Amino acid sequence: MARRLTPAMRRPLRRATQVLTLLGFVVLFVWSRRGGWSPAPVNLPMRLDPLLMLAQWLSSLTLLVLDPLTLLFRSLSASVWPALDVAVSAAQVTLYRVPALRNIVPALDRLIRPNVLPLLPAYYRFTTLYAAALAAALGLNLVAHRFWCRYLCPLGALLGLLSRLAVLRRRVNSGCNQCGACARVCPTGTIRADRQFASDPAECTVCLECLYTCPQQAISFPPHLARAAGQAYDPGRRQALLAVGAAVAGVSLVRANVLRRRDPPFLLRPPGARENNLLAKCLRCGECSRACPTSAIQPAVIECGLEGLWTPVLVRRIGYCDYSCHACGLVCPVGAIPPLSLAVKRQQVMGKAYIDHDRCIAWADHGHCIICEEMCPVPQKAISLQTLEVLDSSGRRDTIRLPVVERERCTGCGLCEHRCPLNGEAAIRVWVPTDELSA
Amino acid sequence: MRAGKHESSEISRRAFLSRAAALGLGLAIGPALSGACAPAGPPKPTAAPAAAPPSATSQATSMPPPDSAPSAVPVVTTTSRPAAAYLAVTRGGDAETLVRRALAALGGMERFVQPGNDVIIKPNICSSAHTFEYAATTNPWVVGTLVQMCLECGAGRVRVMDNPFSGTADEAYARSGIREQVEAAGGKMEIMSSFKFVPTALPQGLDLRELKIYDDVLNADVLINVPIAKNHSLARLTLGMKNLMGTITGRSAIHQNMGQRLADLTSRIRPALTVIDAVRILTANGPTGGNLADVRQLDTVIASHDIVAADAYAARLFELQASALSYVLAGEKMGLGRSDLANVRVEEVDLG
Numbered sequence: 129m130a131r132r133l134t135p136a137m138r139r140p141l142r143r144a145t146q147v148l149t150l151l152g153f154v155v156l157f158v159w160s161r162r163g164g165w166s167p168a169p170v171n172l173p174m175r176l177d178p179l180l181m182l183a184q185w186l187s188s189l190t191l192l193v194l195d196p197l198t199l200l201f202r203s204l205s206a207s208v209w210p211a212l213d214v215a216v217s218a219a220q221v222t223l224y225r226v227p228a229l230r231n232i233v234p235a236l237d238r239l240i241r242p243n244v245l246p247l248l249p250a251y252y253r254f255t256t257l258y259a260a261a262l263a264a265a266l267g268l269n270l271v272a273h274r275f276w277c278r279y280l281c282p283l284g285a286l287l288g289l290l291s292r293l294a295v296l297r298r299r300v301n302s303g304c305n306q307c308g309a310c311a312r313v314c315p316t317g318t319i320r321a322d323r324q325f326a327s328d329p330a331e332c333t334v335c336l337e338c339l340y341t342c343p344q345q346a347i348s349f350p351p352h353l354a355r356a357a358g359q360a361y362d363p364g365r366r367q368a369l370l371a372v373g374a375a376v377a378g379v380s381l382v383r384a385n386v387l388r389r390r391d392p393p394f395l396l397r398p399p400g401a402r403e404n405n406l407l408a409k410c411l412r413c414g415e416c417s418r419a420c421p422t423s424a425i426q427p428a429v430i431e432c433g434l435e436g437l438w439t440p441v442l443v444r445r446i447g448y449c450d451y452s453c454h455a456c457g458l459v460c461p462v463g464a465i466p467p468l469s470l471a472v473k474r475q476q477v478m479g480k481a482y483i484d485h486d487r488c489i490a491w492a493d494h495g496h497c498i499i500c501e502e503m504c505p506v507p508q509k510a511i512s513l514q515t516l517e518v519l520d521s522s523g524r525r526d527t528i529r530l531p532v533v534e535r536e537r538c539t540g541c542g543l544c545e546h547r548c549p550l551n552g553e554a555a556i557r558v559w560v561p562t563d564e565l566s567a
Numbered sequence: 568m569r570a571g572k573h574e575s576s577e578i579s580r581r582a583f584l585s586r587a588a589a590l591g592l593g594l595a596i597g598p599a600l601s602g603a604c605a606p607a608g609p610p611k612p613t614a615a616p617a618a619a620p621p622s623a624t625s626q627a628t629s630m631p632p633p634d635s636a637p638s639a640v641p642v643v644t645t646t647s648r649p650a651a652a653y654l655a656v657t658r659g660g661d662a663e664t665l666v667r668r669a670l671a672a673l674g675g676m677e678r679f680v681q682p683g684n685d686v687i688i689k690p691n692i693c694s695s696a697h698t699f700e701y702a703a704t705t706n707p708w709v710v711g712t713l714v715q716m717c718l719e720c721g722a723g724r725v726r727v728m729d730n731p732f733s734g735t736a737d738e739a740y741a742r743s744g745i746r747e748q749v750e751a752a753g754g755k756m757e758i759m760s761s762f763k764f765v766p767t768a769l770p771q772g773l774d775l776r777e778l779k780i781y782d783d784v785l786n787a788d789v790l791i792n793v794p795i796a797k798n799h800s801l802a803r804l805t806l807g808m809k810n811l812m813g814t815i816t817g818r819s820a821i822h823q824n825m826g827q828r829l830a831d832l833t834s835r836i837r838p839a840l841t842v843i844d845a846v847r848i849l850t851a852n853g854p855t856g857g858n859l860a861d862v863r864q865l866d867t868v869i870a871s872h873d874i875v876a877a878d879a880y881a882a883r884l885f886e887l888q889a890s891a892l893s894y895v896l897a898g899e900k901m902g903l904g905r906s907d908l909a910n911v912r913v914e915e916v917d918l919g
Binding site: 217220221224233234237238241242247248249421448450451452453495496497498499501502503504505506507508509513529543547549 | 694695696736822825852855
């Protein structure tokens, strides 16, 4: 009697756990965009992921790239989220024009911004690429049920290894009449008729669907203390040589990239991050990028080679490093971007600004533009203005003010580059300083 | 491999058609929605300031001006207070007293705010970088006092807003200290929504004919402009007229021919009252600030219904002639106000 009650109680318990976990993920996901809330808990999912710990310990990019948690988080924040923002904003612009909705639209806006959607729109490069990756991972379900989880997911494989030590393991007793009902409901497909309906503990997720289904009550999950038998793996000589060779070739190819010789001039990193430390530690989870209120932090795609895939880079034309923000370091789960106080972060040098005198409105065209100087947030401005008396095209005397960067005061926050009114590349650009990068 | 639940790859013709129709609808609606974000489209016909909604300003425009000011200036007066000053300057007290005495000299806040009015107060909260001591943002107690005074006059609603150029509004409101004082006074800090910046014609504009201006600012019964007086390399100083740049998007348009363009913007917005906060002024490294060595504490407030006159007077605090400010010259030429303060009643009150 007690055995019959247990499954009936377990099933809603399992559902409740799943729903709560999903809800928790969604809450933390919404929380992770910047809104004045404590950044401390947002990276909890990353901290709980054993694969990320292993991958970071081994510095294995392969494991990181295929980690389901970072894949999901990155895809959501770099494609689903910005798309949602655009759709909501467009709807707001349209609906605000409807006289009957003129009061309702702003009231709704106050509910969702900044609580759910960010105040400054979230922009990402290659949004379709991230959406395609997510769609592909989900679409593989059409090929085989739970394709990702069963065949690709390295987290699943890792948990499978650990499952050999699982206490609760499935057992089929003599009551089994080989009806095959359990094999049909098993979501991981590990119950097979050719093994007398036994299962591989490494594949079994202890979902207990078979237990609920079995008409004979022939399945139980009694506690085990001994380790489960593992599957033998003994590759032939040829296979072993091939695997080792491919690994060596792959690593060599990555290392042969020109980026090893010459640092990319515009590869700017978040405040306080140091290149070697960042590459070794970064989980590519995208928390920093999501926390950045101006969308300045973008996941790298090709600019720092395969090794730097999805590491954070600052793209100034998209956003600037806000003088009063230090969120990226606070949300980073691994300290790839150090958690700096605001006072310390304000003094971090990310790069140095240089003016292109051939394109600058003031220098090249003798126009009146001082926006870079106006914007510079450093207390003693890192851009000063020189005065130049000129004769304009009609011969009139005019006084032009020419911006000059005071390099020792510049921190490379990029507000000047972001706000430069020129089309295309700004006439003032932040470059990677040679000294700071190798520190 | 176990046969999955999704093994069936066939879909019926009906299902295919309905999916195709849904996709087509999505493709058709998507661009239409995105298109709504584009700035294109005919400008919304907006009323010229002369035909503004019944507010303190427009009611009083028909009344005789006290100091033979140019007729285009929306001069406000009431018969019960014939001694109302054209411009009031108070010095040497705490922020609340400075504001209250300045408004008293102008004839009281009730000259500007009628019971039930929808009031918007526009301080300068240009960035989230620094607290008020750095004089980059308006003094919180100046703003708070104005909120309180509007409510004392029976205002239906008092909202305070600005659109910072660096950092988010949320954060800037908090760091500036303005949120705390406004909420304590019973006002509401409102974050400006991007969809409320509507293309607006500037019928009197000489250089600019259209700008995207914040809808609520145009529709409020009373707009009170509360800049802080500070240094700015292009405008020389940022005062009342420059502060109105926070009510538009596409600000880089203003940076060319700034004096005239600021006057064009002012010709459409016309705040009922301008209160210049000079409790602290920023003398260098403006408008962003951050260096206490650049801050001077003057404990001064300048108030007038005439934004040009207020700006002209404030230039003196920096030992500048009003004629050094291109927007004051342009504004005066357009009849938005006057800078020759010798011929108007300026009431200077020393509280110290």
